Amino acid sequence: MGRNRGTSKARTVVPTQREVLRDVMLAAGKYGAWMTLRELGRLTRYGETSISAQLRHLRKANCGGYVLEKRVRLAEVIGAENTLWCGNTG
Numbered sequence: 001m002g003r004n005r006g007t008s009k010a011r012t013v014v015p016t017q018r019e020v021l022r023d024v025m026l027a028a029g030k031y032g033a034w035m036t037l038r039e040l041g042r043l044t045r046y047g048e049t050s051i052s053a054q055l056r057h058l059r060k061a062n063c064g065g066y067v068l069e070k071r072v073r074l075a076e077v078i079g080a081e082n083t084l085w086c087g088n089t090g
Helices: 017-030 037-044 048-059
Strands: 066-075 079-088
Touching: 017 037, 017 048, 017 066, 037 048, 048 066
Parallel strands: none
Antiparallel strands: 066 079
């Protein structure tokens, strides 16, 4: 039997990891930028395996049906890395 404490407070909506990654990838795609999983991880502070799973979801039709392309970026010291670009099928 607690008190009713100000139910009129506005709740803040925290975007999901998938929404954050979608927005980052669309912004990068808008400028023709390609990003590695490592770069996405540094930018968003999410793990690379988690990012990879969320990007897989973004390809699904019920999650937007986005086109994620891969290409190889040759790095001088590190070796080759896969880079990603995002675009919408619609």
